[in-house]
Amino acid sequence: KAGVTQTPRYLIKTRGQQVTLSCSPISGHRSVSWYQQTPGQGLQFLFEYFSETQRNKGNFPGRFSGRQFSNSRSEMNVSTLELGDSALYLCASSLARGAYVSVEQFFGPGTRLTVL
Amino acid sequence: KNEVEQSPQNLTAQEGEFITINCSYSVGISALHWLQQHPGGGIVSLFMLSSGKKKHGRLIATINIQEKHSSLHITASHPRDSAVYICAAAPSRNSGGSNYKLTFGKGTLLTVNP
Numbered sequence: 001k002a003g004v005t006q007t008p009r010y011l012i013k014t015r016g017q018q019v020t021l022s023c024s025p026i027s028g029h030r031s032v033s034w035y036q037q038t039p040g041q042g043l044q045f046l047f048e049y050f051s052e053t054q055r056n057k058g059n060f061p062g063r064f065s066g067r068q069f070s071n072s073r074s075e076m077n078v079s080t081l082e083l084g085d086s087a088l089y090l091c092a093s094s095l096a097r098g099a100y101v102s103v104e105q106f107f108g109p110g111t112r113l114t115v116l
Numbered sequence: 117k118n119e120v121e122q123s124p125q126n127l128t129a130q131e132g133e134f135i136t137i138n139c140s141y142s143v144g145i146s147a148l149h150w151l152q153q154h155p156g157g158g159i160v161s162l163f164m165l166s167s168g169k170k171k172h173g174r175l176i177a178t179i180n181i182q183e184k185h186s187s188l189h190i191t192a193s194h195p196r197d198s199a200v201y202i203c204a205a206a207p208s209r210n211s212g213g214s215n216y217k218l219t220f221g222k223g224t225l226l227t228v229n230p
Binding site: 033035037042043044045048056058088090092103104105106107109110112 | 149151157158159160161164202204217218219220221222223
């Protein structure tokens with residue numbers, strides 16, 4: 001089975017622009033979670049999607065949004081980019097059952113976003 | 117205070133040494149994850165546990181729910197074990213979270229010298 005794939009792997013943008021990142025989960029996985037990793041804050045949960053619905057959201061401003069398609073692929077969008085948005089953005093997929101059932105998450109390689 | 121605390125932040129060992137990384141959490145959890153991140157960013161899930169102990173090769177993870185503490189042990193460490201090890205707590209429903217809203221520790225940078 002192919003693993004989680006993320007595109008693009010690297011991205012350079014300037015302040016004020018917007019960006020869209022893509023994540024393709026492992027075949028059969030219906031849940032996709034997104035995380036931001038920065039040197040200062042470490043890993044932080046952004047949001048989680050299941051069956052095209054956002055099921056959980058972290059403490060990020062509304063500039064961060066996402067969506068999930070019927071084939072479980074997910075995109076996240078960041079509008080009006082700020083310097084502080086420079087980070088590694090990781091997605092993870094899992095065989096979701098209930099929202100309160102613990103399952104292993106499989107991570108993609110990440111997209112490294114640099115905002116100049 | 118972070119909800120998930122890891123120690124030590126940095127750890128240097130000689131090949132063959134026994135390694136222990138600790139993780140303490142303050143919220144009720146449904147599961148505790150241990151992750152490994154190599155330079156370049158890729159993250160691999162090592163363990164997910166909610167009680168007791170799990171073993172995979174030279175890696176052992178334990179959790180004490182009452183003490184809200186987990187440890188990751190590496191036996192006979194090797195330079196290829198050099199990586200950042202991160203623990204992450206999946207809050208329980210009673211703690212107001214869901215399995216997917218992970219809270220992460222800051223990570224432990226392990227360097228194993230030959």
